[in-house]
Amino acid sequence: MDQAQLTNFAKLVILAMVPYVLASQGTMLGGRTGIFNVAQEGIMLVGASVGFLAAYLSNSLLVGVLAATLVGGVFGLALAYFTTTLRMNQFVIGLALFFIGLALSTLLFKFAIGVTLRPPLVPTLPNIAIPGLAQIPFLGEVLFDQNWLVYFTFIVSAFLYYLLYQTSFGLELRAVGENPKAADSLGVNVTLLRYGTAIAGGMLMGIAGAYLPMVYTGTFTEGIVQGRGWLAIALTFFGGWRPDFIFLGALFFAGVEVLALRVQVIGSVVPYQILLMLPYIATILVMMPAFKGVRAPAFLGQNYDREKRTQV
Amino acid sequence: MQAVRKTFGSVVALNEVNLHINRNEIHGLLGGNGAGKTTLMNVLYGLYKPDSGQIRLDGQPVEIHSPRDAIRQGIGMVHQHFLQVDTYTVLENIVLGTAIKNRPTMQLAEAEQRVKALSDQFGLTVKPQAMLETLPMGARQRVEILKALYRGIKILILDEPTTNLTPQEVDSLFESLRVMVSQGMSVVFITHKLGEVMSACDRITVLREGQSVLTLDRAAASPESLVQAMVGDELDVADSLLFSTSKTVSDPPDRTQPPILAMDAVTVLGDNRQPLLEACSLAVYPNEIVGIAGVAGNGQRELAESILGLQAPSAGRISIAGTDVAQTPTVKLLEKLVSYIPEDRLQDGFLPSASVGQNLILGRHRQEPYSKNGFLNWPVINRAARRLIGEYKIRTLGPDDTGANLSGGNIQRVMIARAFSFPAQLVVAHNPTQGLDIPSIEFVFSKLLAHKAAGGATLLISENLEELLLLCDRIATLYRGRIAGILTRDEFDKYEIGRLMSGARIDS
Numbered sequence: 001m002d003q004a005q006l007t008n009f010a011k012l013v014i015l016a017m018v019p020y021v022l023a024s025q026g027t028m029l030g031g032r033t034g035i036f037n038v039a040q041e042g043i044m045l046v047g048a049s050v051g052f053l054a055a056y057l058s059n060s061l062l063v064g065v066l067a068a069t070l071v072g073g074v075f076g077l078a079l080a081y082f083t084t085t086l087r088m089n090q091f092v093i094g095l096a097l098f099f100i101g102l103a104l105s106t107l108l109f110k111f112a113i114g115v116t117l118r119p120p121l122v123p124t125l126p127n128i129a130i131p132g133l134a135q136i137p138f139l140g141e142v143l144f145d146q147n148w149l150v151y152f153t154f155i156v157s158a159f160l161y162y163l164l165y166q167t168s169f170g171l172e173l174r175a176v177g178e179n180p181k182a183a184d185s186l187g188v189n190v191t192l193l194r195y196g197t198a199i200a201g202g203m204l205m206g207i208a209g210a211y212l213p214m215v216y217t218g219t220f221t222e223g224i225v226q227g228r229g230w231l232a233i234a235l236t237f238f239g240g241w242r243p244d245f246i247f248l249g250a251l252f253f254a255g256v257e258v259l260a261l262r263v264q265v266i267g268s269v270v271p272y273q274i275l276l277m278l279p280y281i282a283t284i285l286v287m288m289p290a291f292k293g294v295r296a297p298a299f300l301g302q303n304y305d306r307e308k309r310t311q312v
Numbered sequence: 313m314q315a316v317r318k319t320f321g322s323v324v325a326l327n328e329v330n331l332h333i334n335r336n337e338i339h340g341l342l343g344g345n346g347a348g349k350t351t352l353m354n355v356l357y358g359l360y361k362p363d364s365g366q367i368r369l370d371g372q373p374v375e376i377h378s379p380r381d382a383i384r385q386g387i388g389m390v391h392q393h394f395l396q397v398d399t400y401t402v403l404e405n406i407v408l409g410t411a412i413k414n415r416p417t418m419q420l421a422e423a424e425q426r427v428k429a430l431s432d433q434f435g436l437t438v439k440p441q442a443m444l445e446t447l448p449m450g451a452r453q454r455v456e457i458l459k460a461l462y463r464g465i466k467i468l469i470l471d472e473p474t475t476n477l478t479p480q481e482v483d484s485l486f487e488s489l490r491v492m493v494s495q496g497m498s499v500v501f502i503t504h505k506l507g508e509v510m511s512a513c514d515r516i517t518v519l520r521e522g523q524s525v526l527t528l529d530r531a532a533a534s535p536e537s538l539v540q541a542m543v544g545d546e547l548d549v550a551d552s553l554l555f556s557t558s559k560t561v562s563d564p565p566d567r568t569q570p571p572i573l574a575m576d577a578v579t580v581l582g583d584n585r586q587p588l589l590e591a592c593s594l595a596v597y598p599n600e601i602v603g604i605a606g607v608a609g610n611g612q613r614e615l616a617e618s619i620l621g622l623q624a625p626s627a628g629r630i631s632i633a634g635t636d637v638a639q640t641p642t643v644k645l646l647e648k649l650v651s652y653i654p655e656d657r658l659q660d661g662f663l664p665s666a667s668v669g670q671n672l673i674l675g676r677h678r679q680e681p682y683s684k685n686g687f688l689n690w691p692v693i694n695r696a697a698r699r700l701i702g703e704y705k706i707r708t709l710g711p712d713d714t715g716a717n718l719s720g721g722n723i724q725r726v727m728i729a730r731a732f733s734f735p736a737q738l739v740v741a742h743n744p745t746q747g748l749d750i751p752s753i754e755f756v757f758s759k760l761l762a763h764k765a766a767g768g769a770t771l772l773i774s775e776n777l778e779e780l781l782l783l784c785d786r787i788a789t790l791y792r793g794r795i796a797g798i799l800t801r802d803e804f805d806k807y808e809i810g811r812l813m814s815g816a817r818i819d820s
Contacts, residue, residue, distance in 0.1 A: 168412040175397045175408050182395035185359070186409030186459070187380030298398070306359060 003138075009258065010142040015215060017254035018153045019044070019208040023232035024239065024246045025160055026204030030076070031241050032164065033176040033194045035083060036301035038094035040205050041229030042101025043075045047209025049105035052220040053112050055122045055210075064122070065149070065210050072206020073199045075101065080198035084191055087303040098229075109220050119219040125149060149211055156204070160243040173197065177297030180304040190304055205229070231280075238287040240294020249287055256282045316355055316365030325351045326362070327522045333467065338489055338499045340513030342506070344542055344750040346721070348522040349502045350392070353469045357389040358382040388460025389469040392502075394452050398445040402438050403427060406459045423462075430461050434488045448814075449607055450481040457488070468492065469500045474508060476607050476775060478810035486512045505778065506535055506542075520544055543750045562761050563599075564801065565785055570634075571595035572737045572769035573619065578628030580614040580793075589614040590793045592628070596738065596769040601760060603784035604773040605809050611793035612773045613655060616742050619771070620652050621645055633737050646675050651731035655742035655773075661727050662715060669697035669711030671726050676734055696733075704729040705755070720747050725755075732759050739763055742773045757783060777806055791815045 023040050030037045037043075047068035055064025075097055082093045113120055125147035133144040143154075164170040173193055175183040180190045208228075213220050235253065239246030256279040264272050318326040326348045333339045341349045354360040356367060358376040367374055369385055376382050382389070396405050403424055413419040424440050431438055436454040444452065453473060460468055470489075474482045489499050489512065501513055509516050510530065517527040518541040525541045573596040580589040589611040596602045604612060617623040619630055621642040630637040632649045646652075654660035663671055673682050673693055681692045697711035706725045708718060718726065724747065731739055741760065745753040760770055760783060774780050780787050781804055788798040789812035796812040799805070 162417075166417040167414045168407070168410075168418055169414070171400075171404060171408055171412075171418070175400070178397045178399055179395065182397055182405075183408065185357075185379045185389070185391070185395045187378070187383055188409050189380075 007138060007141055009262070010138075011146070012258045013251070013255045014142060014146060014150060016258050017250045018150055018215075019211050019228050020232060020235055020250035020253060021153050021157060021247055022204045022208035022211070023229055024235040024250060025156060025243060026072075026201035026208070027232055027236040028201075028239070028241050028243065028246055029160065029197045029204070030079075030201035031177060031236065031297055031300050032174050033190075033197045034180060034297060034299040034302055034304065035079065035194055035198045035201075036090050036094070037076070037079055037198065037201055037205075038091060038233060039075060039079065039097035039101060039229075040208075040232045041225055041227065042098035042105075043072050043202055043205040044101075044209030044212075044225045044229045045105035045223075046075065046101040046108075047072050047206035048212050048224050049108050049209075049220050051206070051210025052122060052213040053108060055214065056120055057112070061122065061125060061214055064214065065207060068206040068210030069203045070206070072202040072204070072209070074202070075206070076199040076202020077195070079202065080195040083303055084194045084198075087305060090301050090303070105220070106222050119221075121218045122214065124216075124218055125214050147215065149207070149215070152207075157243050157247045164243065174297070177299050180299055181306075184304070184306060194304075205232075208232075234283075237296065238283070241296055241300075242294065245294065249283070252286060253279055253283045313352070313356060314366045314368070316352065316367075317363045318351055318355055318360055319363055325522050326355070328365075329519070329522065329524045331517055331524060332527065333498050333500060334515070335498055336493050336496060337514040338493055338501055338512055340509035340516040341500055341502045341519065342504065342509050342516055342538060342542060343519035344504055345747050346521075346749050347504075347519040347542075349504075349519050350471055351522075352519070353389060353471060353500065353502060356382065357387060357469060383463050383465065386464065386466035387469070388463060388465035388467070390453065390456040390460065390471060390473060392471040392473075392475060394456050396444055396452065396455065400444055401440065402442050402444060402447070402455050403440040405444055405455055406440075406462050410463065427458060427462060430458055434461065434491050435484065436461075436488055449476040450478070450814075453477065453481075453485070461492075466496070467498045467500065469502070471502045472504070473501070474503065474505065478607070478813045479777070479806045480810045480814065482508075504542075506538060507778070509538070510535060518542055562601075562764055562783075562785075565597050565599035565764075567597045567600070569598055571597045572633050573771065574629075574631050575619070576629045578618055578625045578630055580611075580618050580623050581626045588793050589618065589625075592793070592795055594788060594795065594798075596771055598737075598767045598769055599764055600786070601764050601770040601772055601784045603780035603787040604771065604790055605777060605780055605787050606775075606790035606813055608775055610790045612742065612790060614793070615790070616652070616655070616740050616771075616773060619738075619740055620650065643675075643678065646734075646736075647679060648735055648737075650738045650740060651734060651736035653727050653731045653739070653741040653744045655746075657723055657727050662723050664714070664716035666715050667711060668701070668706070668708050668713045668715055668718065668726065669693055671715050672697045672700050672711075672730055672733075674730065676730075700729045700733055703733075721749055721752050724748055725752065728756055728759060732763060737768055739768060739770045740773070741770065743775060744772070745774075745776065745779060777809060781806065789813055 023044060027037055027040060050071045051064040051068030054067035055061045079093060079097060082088045083090045127145050127147055130144040134140045164174060172183060172188045176188060176190050176193050184190050209225060212224050217224065235249050236246060239249045260275045260278040264275050313329065313331040315328045315330065316326055317328055329348065329352055331352065343349050351360060355362045356376065358378045358381050367376060374385055376385065403420055406427055407420065407423045412423065427440055436458055438451060438454050438458060473485060477485065493499055503509060513530055515527065515529050516533055516538065518525045518538060520542060575592055575594045578589060578592045579587050582588045592615065604615065606612060614623055618625050619637065621637045621640065632645065635649060637645065663674065673696065677683055677688065682689055694711045701708060704725050706729065707722050728744065744756050748756065760772065763770055772780065772784060786798055786800050787804065787809060789796045789809055791813060792815065796815065799808065
């Protein structure tokens, strides 16, 4: 691989990691207040569908991204309402939202576009070189000559890290996912934080979905998310529900994924199904020892009821 | 607090309760389990919403809808089960929920100085940077108190604060409380232990069945009057074991006979290969009750479960009446040799969806006469269950009633009935009186003593030191999985046991 090929490879890896990072950070955010979202795949599909349609109809990719953010937020709101206010089982509600998203994504597309021979297209997101930074050899081109959603992903990850570990707000937020009763007894608004993180998490997943037609295909196709949403759950666990580890984990996974595609294109004796499995196997093998010490929030997946008596 | 009423479903937890707390006083809130002490304080702290009633502070009516309101009004509470984030440091737990400067990053140095000043002022020693999950119970409690003090509260509520503390830690807690009230604060002290209210409180209010029965100055209170107020007419205090003042409640055992339980250098390893129980040697003789003292989580559970054959020791030997536990399945042990009252009755002892009758024979359901050729003999089971329900005064509709309909105290009665109604040479009882009302505790004590009188051996694992001092012939103290010391009845001294509980002997 020469210099140009290497640069190109690295750029593709950064491009590929974006949806994983966004969806995983969204999962992490809700999980930190105890809300375990399992509807990533569905929310990303709806985000892809709505994002594409809004962009196509309005002729603006920004409008598309905003629409996907909104619809992702609505799914997050629904999850928060059913689990935090109605105290229903998080896993069941999450699966229901997944199926709703799955169906809704295709339905909306059929309804708005109908059946066509030639797929409707939107332009893909253009690269915006950041003046100065983009001139750095190799790294500049890889990191700072990308589309704006890549920069957004960097900023969101750094911001979440700062928010969770360097502010008293983050201290309160994490406490809700560890011991909501303790947080509640100290005047932390558990309900508000759970709603807030579930909605913000859903928004990130919606954007992660919209990214796919806007960067890769230029159009919406059924099942465009291809299991990335499910993988985000695994990446969140492997990343110990920490923004920094999640970022690194997604980077590694995207790297192996792009590499496997490369090998496929070049041609190899190994059946391509094996190559497709490679990223998953490599991720498990590397991350199990690497993030061994990390743990999930203690209250993950549970609902909090202030007046519930612990004794029977 | 005036005429406070609170119901949970159809259960009236508080019925028109009145409570009046003065400045500069430690006010004892005394009552048995289920009397409504904690519920009342949870109402004051904004965790429960009262159905009716009024709360006034300094004469002004106040509305308290949440703990945030309570803290703003100067009310702080230390719950029996500490509300702490185990993965945070002491300092982070204390400052959680308060305003901290966040730019450019979280500034905790100032808060740390304040915590240190408070801890010096009230004699509450803590290490601000220590991770909470590494701390012993006494230190965790100091963190809880500092948490309240840090918020500038005027009224501190302590819910059963002496559970899991060594006698030494209890004394130092009382000293700190004295400093607080001398500086203008008020303390509400929830407890079911008579000795503590008599030694620490200025005034005492007794609750029974959700009603305030009486309020007295300590000078005007006698232990007898308080006990009678706590139990009402249900129990004759003069005959009571629980409040007995005599030194001996039963005769000493004969330790020249072969022991019923013999444990020899038993070690049980945890998941990470760390010993949870280490080189534990213990014998329990016929006619003997041996107590296991210690702060919860020092190997008590492993001790009980290894005797039952539920956890396999990595080293050592256990035998019950000459039968090797390692060679015998648990179901065989339960047949004739051992009865078990588990610590966590809901987790390890009771099937809420099964009937009361089924629960009463659980563990013996494969034995005759309850089962024949693999089929359950329902007429026999129901007859036995009806007999036990009567004998053990279990409040239920009958053998077919669903287990989940029983209250906590009645579930424990089922556990007791099951343990004592079958022949067993050894009874292993883990916190058998936890969560019980006073007549039920009395009942459990009488059953334990009856088992002893009949020649049985008992291993009584309890976090309640008073209970052990009352009933046991010997007390072994567990500390970090090791037996730190064994005292016989004539050597009993709660401060000595306290030293053993805190590992003072091993560490020094």
